[in-house]
Each structure stands twice: as C-alpha cells, then as structure tokens.
Amino acid sequence: MTSIDPRIWTSETVAADLERAIHEHRLPPGTKLGEDELGEAYGISRTLVRAALQALSHRRLVELKRNRGAYVAQPTVQEAREVFEARSLLEPRTARSAAERITEESLATLRNHIADEHDALHAGETGRALFLSGQFHIQIARIADQKTIEDFISELISRSSLIIALYWRRRAAMCESQAHHALIDAFARRDGPLAEDLMKSHLLDLVASLDLRHVVAPPQSLREALGR
Amino acid sequence: MTSIDPRIWTSETVAADLERAIHEHRLPPGTKLGEDELGEAYGISRTLVRAALQALSHRRLVELKRNRGAYVAQPTVQEAREVFEARSLLEPRTARSAAERITEESLATLRNHIADEHDALHAGETGRALFLSGQFHIQIARIADQKTIEDFISELISRSSLIIALYWRRRAAMCESQAHHALIDAFARRDGPLAEDLMKSHLLDLVASLDLRHVVAPPQSLREALGR
DNA sequence: ATCGACATAATTGTATACAATAATGTGCGT
DNA sequence: ACGCACATTATTGTATACAATTATGTCGAT
Numbered sequence: 001m002t003s004i005d006p007r008i009w010t011s012e013t014v015a016a017d018l019e020r021a022i023h024e025h026r027l028p029p030g031t032k033l034g035e036d037e038l039g040e041a042y043g044i045s046r047t048l049v050r051a052a053l054q055a056l057s058h059r060r061l062v063e064l065k066r067n068r069g070a071y072v073a074q075p076t077v078q079e080a081r082e083v084f085e086a087r088s089l090l091e092p093r094t095a096r097s098a099a100e101r102i103t104e105e106s107l108a109t110l111r112n113h114i115a116d117e118h119d120a121l122h123a124g125e126t127g128r129a130l131f132l133s134g135q136f137h138i139q140i141a142r143i144a145d146q147k148t149i150e151d152f153i154s155e156l157i158s159r160s161s162l163i164i165a166l167y168w169r170r171r172a173a174m175c176e177s178q179a180h181h182a183l184i185d186a187f188a189r190r191d192g193p194l195a196e197d198l199m200k201s202h203l204l205d206l207v208a209s210l211d212l213r214h215v216v217a218p219p220q221s222l223r224e225a226l227g228r
Numbered sequence: 229m230t231s232i233d234p235r236i237w238t239s240e241t242v243a244a245d246l247e248r249a250i251h252e253h254r255l256p257p258g259t260k261l262g263e264d265e266l267g268e269a270y271g272i273s274r275t276l277v278r279a280a281l282q283a284l285s286h287r288r289l290v291e292l293k294r295n296r297g298a299y300v301a302q303p304t305v306q307e308a309r310e311v312f313e314a315r316s317l318l319e320p321r322t323a324r325s326a327a328e329r330i331t332e333e334s335l336a337t338l339r340n341h342i343a344d345e346h347d348a349l350h351a352g353e354t355g356r357a358l359f360l361s362g363q364f365h366i367q368i369a370r371i372a373d374q375k376t377i378e379d380f381i382s383e384l385i386s387r388s389s390l391i392i393a394l395y396w397r398r399r400a401a402m403c404e405s406q407a408h409h410a411l412i413d414a415f416a417r418r419d420g421p422l423a424e425d426l427m428k429s430h431l432l433d434l435v436a437s438l439d440l441r442h443v444v445a446p447p448q449s450l451r452e453a454l455g456r
Numbered sequence: 457a458t459c460g461a462c463a464t465a466a467t468t469g470t471a472t473a474c475a476a477t478a479a480t481g482t483g484c485g486t
Numbered sequence: 487a488c489g490c491a492c493a494t495t496a497t498t499g500t501a502t503a504c505a506a507t508t509a510t511g512t513c514g515a516t
C-alpha cells in the first residue's frame with residue numbers, strides 16, 4: 001500500500017493519485033482542481049488532466065461544473081444516506097462470501113493490513129489510517145473474488161471518505177478498528193453468518209457516527225461559514 | 229423513452245447514444261469503435277469521441293486497448309456471473325423499498341412502460357424491447373429514490389445486455405415480461421416482501437436462461453470461430 | 457511459393473492552438 | 487459613493503497538429 005509515483009504520469013495514475021489524496025483528506029471537499037495547476041504539478045498536458053478529472057467525476061469524487069472547472073465533490077446529506085444504503089446491500093453479503101472461502105494467506109494479509117492501520121493511527125497519520133481502513137473493506141470484496149462488486153465498493157469507500165470529511169461527528173476519536181478485528185476473527189473461524197452480521201453492525205455504527213441533520217452543503221464555505 | 233438526437237453532440241450525449249446502441253444490440257460485442265469514424269458520424273472531433281469512449285470504458289461497456297483502439301466489451305463468463313451476483317444483492321431489496329413507497333403516478337408510468345415493452349416485442353423490435361426491459365429495472369430504483377443504487381443498476385443492466393448478446397440460450401423466445409407483470413402487481417399491493425422475492429426469482433430465471441459453461445470469450449471470432 | 461526484413465499506411469496518444477465562456481476590474485454617469 | 491456598462495483577464499471547451507505505435511503491404515532471398 002505504498003504511494004504512487006510512476007516514472008511517467010498517465011491519466012490513470014494521476015486519477016489514482018488524486019483519489020488517494022481525496023481519500024486521505026489531503027484534498028478536502030470543495031477544493032478547486034485547476035487544470036493548468038494540475039498539469040504543471042504532474043508535468044503533463046491539460047488533455048491528460050482532463051481525462052483524469054473526468055474519470056474521477058464518473059466516480060462522483062469530483063464535480064465538473066461546465067465552464068467553471070472541477071471541484072472535489074461535496075456529497076449532500078441525501079447522497080450520504082444513499083452511499084451507506086448501497087454499502088449495506090453490498091458489503092455484508094460479500095463479507096459472508098469472503099468468510100466462507102478465505103485462505104490462510106489472505107487471512108495473514110488482512111492481519112498485516114490491520115496492523116498497518118493501527119500503526120498509522122498511533123503515529124498520528126490519520127489520513128493514511130483512513131485510507132487503510134477503506135482498503136480493508138476492498139480487500140474483503142477481493143477475497144470474495146467478486147471484481148464487479150469490488151469496483152462498486154471501492155467507489156463507495158472513497159465517497160464515504162468525503163462524507164466523513166463533511167459529516168463526521170467526533171473529530172478526535174478516529175474509527176476504532178475494533179470492528180475490523182472482530183471481522184477478522186469471524187473470517188478466521190470461517191463463520192459467514194457472523195461476518196455478515198458484524199459487517200452490517202459496523203456500517204450502522206458508521207452512519208450513526210455521522211451528523212446527518214439537514215444542513216445543505218452547497219453554500220458551504222461562504223454563506224454558511226459567514227452565517228448569513 | 230424516445231431516441232437521442234440533440235442539435236449539437238457533446239461527449240455525454242454521444243456516450244448515451246452509443247450506450248443505447250450497445251444495449252439494443254445494434255453494436256454487438258467486439259465491434260471496433262474507430263475514433264475518426266465516430267467523429268465523422270457525429271460531426272465532432274476525436275477529443276469528444278475519446279471522452280465518450282473513456283466514459284463507456286468506465287462502465288465496462290467498452291474495452292480500451294492501448295494503442296489499439298476501442299471495442300464493444302465482451303464480458304467473460306466469470307464477469308457475467310459477477311454482474312448477476314451484484315444485481316442479486318442490489319435489486320431485490322431495492323424492489324422492496326420501491327413497493328413500500330410507490331405512488332399511483334409511478335405505478336401508472338410503470339404500466340405504460342410495460343405496455344411499450346409488449347408492443348415493441350410484438351412489433352419485432354427486439355432491440356427496443358430489450359432496452360425497455362432494462363429501463364423497467366432502472367425505474368424501480370428511481371421509485372425507491374436511491375440515485376446511487378440506480379446508477380449502479382443502470383450500469384449492470386447495460387452490461388447484462390452484452391452478456392445476453394453473448395450467452396443467451398434460446399434465441400427465439402424473448403424475455404417474457406411475465407415477471408415484470410407480476411412485479412407490478414406486487415407494487416400495486418404495496419407488498420414489499422413479495423416484490424423482493426419476485427425480483428430475486430426473476431434474476432435467477434435470467435441467469436438460468438444463460439449458457440455460462442466455460443467457453444473463453446477472448447479468441448471470440450477467429451481462433452474459436454475457426455476451431456483451432 | 458514462403459518467409460522475413462523493410463517501407464508505408466493507418467490509427468491512437470499527447471500536446472498545443474484557438475474559440476467560447478465566465479470572472480474580474482475599470483471607469484463613467486448619476 | 488453606488489451601480490451599471492464595458493473592457494480585460496483567466497479558465498475551460500473543442501479542434502487540430504504532431505509524435506508514437508501498430509497494422510499492412512512490398513520486395514527480395516532462399
């Protein structure tokens with residue numbers, strides 16, 4: 001899970017790099033993503049930058065406003081609910097499948113993953129911890145050997161990171177990975193139904209930790225910030 | 229559900245037009261999508277064509293082979309299974325939600341939809357019938373008021389159309405819309421659990437009507453077609 | 457005739473040029 | 487001073503030019 005830095009940047013690697021930056025909260029919701037600026041940063045032309053931004057907009061991580069540029073997306077409360085609704089349909093059953101077919105090797109990988117997450121958290125690298133926490137969920141879909149579902153979950157995870165950036169309640173206490181440990185135990189026992197239940201609860205806990213009262217997001221940094 | 233033909237073509241409208249052509253089996257799997265050719269067809273530059281093709285490749289309807297061009301995707305047997313696995317996680321529960329909140333107006337729209345589907349089928353417009361059949365599933369997600377899930381289902385539906393093109397067993401008998409009628413009845417009764425069950429069976433019937441024995445797709449039209 | 461090396465053509469990948477649109481700044485009139 | 491019209495600047499949208507790569511065709515050697 002090392003960082004991205006290819007010899008030569010392509011639209012895909014740039015998109016991946018930006019997605020990771022968004023996921024790690026280094027690019028907060030609403031950030032303007034100017035084409036020239038990005039082009040210079042990566043040493044590529046606007047053609048490739050635009051391709052990357054379009055890719056991210058398809059994943060709803062970036063909002064493309066016509067003639068106005070690209071911005072890191074700001075999911076609404078409604079969208080936040082929808083994202084977790086989708087996750088609640090996909091992830092529990094996928095966790096169950098994973099538990100029923102997991103190998104010792106994958107189990108070891110997962111454990112390492114958790115350890116990294118733990119280390120990052122205690123090293124104060126909350127961005128990296130958040131990213132790894134998301135990767136854990138993606139790994140599960142990979143273990144279930146469901147690439148199609150994995151792609152959906154991957155998108156939903158990144159979008160969840162934006163949602164957390166906007167609506168996370170307790171700023172201090174980070175996502176305690178207790179739930180992830182419990183899941184690993186279920187995997188180790190090949191207990192599918194338990195894994196399904198644990199994942200379901202985990203997702204419910206997550207939404208519960210959000211403040212999803214109707215505060216419209218759009219006015220974001222001006223009207224709302226100025227309180228008028 | 230009329231056809232697309234804006235005064236001026238943009239990358240999005242072109243992508244939508246191509247997606248519909250793919251969905252209606254006017255562009256079979258494996259078809260080469262040359263950039264110059266498409267550019268002339270729509271009267272736009274390769275820039276916009278490429279943007280459209282990239283969008284479709286993100287939805288896995290088009291495969292982009294580096295330096296070799298774009299082709300209508302040819303989902304493998306494995307991918308076919310995954311697509312229907314994903315649908316089975318998303319659609320039944322979504323049908324349930326839809327049944328529990330459907331309005332009389334939406335119900336009327338759905339009935340009209342079915343009627344159009346029926347007409348198209350009996351008029352021999354199998355492509356259009358297939359498209360409308362897909363739209364029916366998307367409508368349900370829309371009624372459930374789940375835009376995020378709707379987007380996923382929309383993609384899965386289009387991919388299903390490719391899968392049907394490749395693996396459909398009985399060429400003659402088209403998707404009998406009995407299942408759709410039954411679903412509408414459940415909706416009319418606001419019977420959520422029934423709608424969920426019906427959708428589950430409907431999807432199982434669909435996969436059952438496919439021939440998913442392991443015939444590798446890639447060699448497709450040459451090595452396989454020539455049997456060597 | 458068949459195979460392979462080379463040349464030619466066709467197609468895609470990337471950068472850049474130009475057009476269109478939106479944002480910003482200036483100055484005039486009231 | 488304030489507001490509005492207009493000019494200027496910045497940024498995005500689209501087309502095109504050029505480079506890189508792949509596909510195709512030709513020719514000669516065996």
